[in-house]
Amino acid sequence: MTKTNMSRRGVLKSGAVAGAGLAVPTIFTAQSAAAYTNEPTGSSVTLGFNVPQTGPYADEGADELRAYQLAVEHLNGTGADNGMLETFSSKALQGNGILGKKVEYVTGDTQTKSDAARASARSMIEKDGAVMITGGSSSGVAVAVQALCQEAGVIFMAGLTHSNDTTGKDKKANGFRHFFNSYMSGAALAPILANNYGTDRKAYHLTADYNWGYTTEEAVKTSTEAMGWETVAAVRTPLTQTDFSSYIAPVLQSGADVLVLNHYGGNMVNSLTNAVQFGLRDKLVNNKNFEIVVPLYSRLMAKGAGANVKGIYGSTNWHWSLQDEGSQAFVRSFGTKYGFPPSQAAHTCYVQTLLYADAVQRAGSFNPCAVAEALEDFEFDGMGNGKTLYRGADHQCFKDVLVVKGKENPTSEFDLLEIVEVTPTAQVTYDASIFGGELGACNPGT
Amino acid sequence: MDAIILQILNGLDKGSAYALIALGLTLIFGTLGVVNFAHGALFMIGAFCAVTLNRILTLSHQVVDPTRTDFLGNPMKVDVPYVFDMFGEAAGQSIIDWSVPLAILFAIPVMVLVGVIMERGLIKFFYKRPHADQILVTFGLAIVLQEIIKYYYGANPIPTPAPEAFKGSFDFGAMLGFDPNTIIYPYWRLVYFCFAALIIGAVFVFLQFTTFGMVVRAGMADRETVGLLGIDIDKRFTIMFGLAAAVAGLAGVMYAPINAPNYHMGMDFLVLSFVVVVVGGMGSLPGAVAAGFLLGILESFASMREVIAFIPGINQVIIYLVAIIILLTRPRGLMGRKGVMED
Secondary structure (H helix, E strand, O other), X not given: OOOOOOOHHHHHHHHHHHHHHXXXXXXXXXXXXXXXXXXXXXXXXXXXXXXXXOOOOHHHHHHHHHHHHHHHXXXXXXXXXXXXXXXXXXXXXXXXXXXXXXXXXXXXXXXXXXXXXXXXXXXXXXXXXXXXXXXOOOHHHHXXXXXHHHHHOOEEEEOOOOOHHHHOOOOOOOEEEOOOOHHHHXXXXXXXHXXXXXXXXEEEXXXXXXXXXXXXXXHHHHHHHHOOOEEEEEEEEOOOOOOOHHHHHXXXXXOXXXXXXXXXXXXXXXXXXXXXXXXXXXXXXXXXXXXXXXXEOOHXXXXXXXXXXXXXXXXXXXXXXXXXXXXXXXXXXXXXXXXXXXXXXXXXXXXHHHHHHHHHHHHOOOXXXXXXXXXXXXXXXXXXXXXXXXXXXXXXXXXXXXXXXXXXXXXXXXXXXXXXXXXXXXXXXXXXXXXXXXXXXXXXXX | OHHHHHHHHHHHHHHHHHHHHHXXXXXXXXXXXXXXXXXXXXXXXXXXXXHHHHHHHOOEEEEEEEEEEOOOOOEEEEEEEHHHHHHOHHHHHHHHHOHHHHHHHHHHHHHHHHHHHHHHHOHHHHOOOXXXXXXXXXXXXXXXXXXXXXXXXXXXXXXXXOOHHHOOEEEHHHHHOOOOOOOEEEHHHHHHHHHHHHHHHHHHHHHHHOHHHHHHHHHHHOHHHHHHOOOOHHHHHHHHHHHHHHHHHHHHHHHOOOOOOOOOHHHHHHHHHHHHHXXXXXXXXXXXXXXXXXXXXXXXXXXXXXXXXXXXXXXXXHHHHHHHHHHHHOOOOOOOOOOOOOO
16 A cells, blocks of 8 residues: 655645646736737727816817717718718728727816826726827826826827927827927917018017916917017916906007917907907007907807907917818718817817827737837828828927918808918928927836 | 006906905895805806897797808808897897897896795705805805806807997096007996996995885894894895895896806806905995905006016915905904904
8 A cells, every 4th residue: 555645735835836837827928918008808999088078178178079989980980971081191991990999988077187187097097998098178188198198008199289398398208299389370370470460560468377378478479579579578367367357458558569368268268358348459559450369269269259359360270161171071070960060179189089090000009109100200191281290209290280360251150260371381390309308218008 | 657547447347246246245144144155156147147138039040041051061051030030130130239238137037036046945944054064055056056057058158248339448548638548448347337336326225225124234233133023034034135146146247248158257256255255344235345346456456567577476366465464454354343253
């Protein structure tokens, strides 16, 4: 009879060793499988749409969300038509999802507050498994969410954000912006202003007291001064200000003959309304008609300011009245689905979603680093702004900029702005290094 | 000199709004002993009365105009307001043009009703509760009202223009012998100031010279004794709440053309109006009015470029700074009465 020398403890020990041995490869496989954050493994892929659903920019956010839903329909091939997929110069997307995976989405509410926006983005990444975050209607929010996406290892496709900083000093390797910026607004506007109002002008700036306001003031100041204008004063106004009368009343006393309103959203609606109430535009100063300029215009804002926008110059990223094929295809899809034309916020969000999907398709992977590589220095057309370059050095799109003017005789409630000039890309292009900041390395996460 | 006159003028209209809201707040606090944080929301609802009447007057039916096309290239549907059908185009247009002054008539019953419902439906249950509870419940109510308005009217400001006759501004400086364009003041703001003065005057006359007003004042001074005399003071106080709501509402109606109404405008005024009430003296009606104008004008001065250059950021803190100084030197406010909120 042979005696086996196996004690209870021995069995346990060897069992544990064997178990650990078996487990090791699984752990390794699991690690190597998830090469990046939220790698989609099933038949669908989740995108995170982070827009202001409450707060002062809620209407803009609602329009962005409509555009995202339309983009998802077009990507999945379930829409009434294919929108810009028909006109987009890259033909990688087939209308069968992204890389064959059905596109699903989750939404978050940024409330136009950086902390709320970060919290909702984090939740979409960690709980819902979003592989890309997009949206936003404020530069403060965009910069904050972009930094979060960089840490988390997902791609951030910025929505409406106009500050130079988003792709300037705060740029990140995982973040991309299609929308134009303050510098481009200044560069596009200045020649038009000089042509229409002359080179001998004295400007008075009222500037929203935050990041975007400063960069816009700086851009418009620099470019108009280069044309011969003089800046009489630049006054910061609190973001929470609603009645601007005490800021506007002293403008005429300063000897200025142009008022530049570096305001956006509700600020712009109120300051412009106040300026018109004070009759500034009926005045003759230095033997010239007093003029008002709004560097960043949006149709939703123009609607809020009503008849006060008539004849006032500004710049915009895109406008529904553009006659190119891409714009028309988008306006047709959006207008048929929702009954009114899309805003510039809707346009940039729609385009960003398609550009992301296309980059994934071309890269053959959702890996943020592969996607970033596919987007960098990508040239495309057919998306409403003519030939566009996604510059690799700062992840900023370079395209034509629209100079617009409040329409004198609008034919409908949407027909508020008319395009004065399409400023060519070359005129608004700048050196990537002028705003400082470092892209850093792309982060795939996990 | 001209800059000073300009900023005083500027302070007047803002001061008018503060005074009107603070007057209502003080009235409610004095009569009911309730700190009503929903008062700003009443101002906002007033402004939306103007928006609503404008919308009612511009209710339209669509007529297809085959000569024009819409943004999708289809024949354009043109909105024709029903008032055009009823009164003809010219008369209809001027009715729409005058929608803000007309909204005063619309707002009075609406605001009184809102006020009475608020008081009977919610606030009366909090009379005997601590002030902290009252603040919490009325603040909550303000948020609810705000969200209701946002749901129906959206988050963006809605332009509500003044009648064409009051567009533009007049050159006050030229009248006083200064250079042209140095002191300009929009006509509508002048209308607003006169309107506010009228309302404030009417409230004082009502409280001073009517039996109802006398009972209310007596109730404010000694509620218990008035009750013992067999007067149903509660009922009168409910009416006072309705009245205070109407005052705030009218302030809002007439403010609509100055700044396009949005759902948040009440909150912007509420905090400042509370400071006004405290500076004026809790429970003092003349104090509320005086402090309203005083702080409105000071705020205007503080946003002058020269002042900001001298003390950066002063425009954002001036009101609170003044409040601190006044409360340190006169703890009951400018015209506060002894015994109010000191128990």
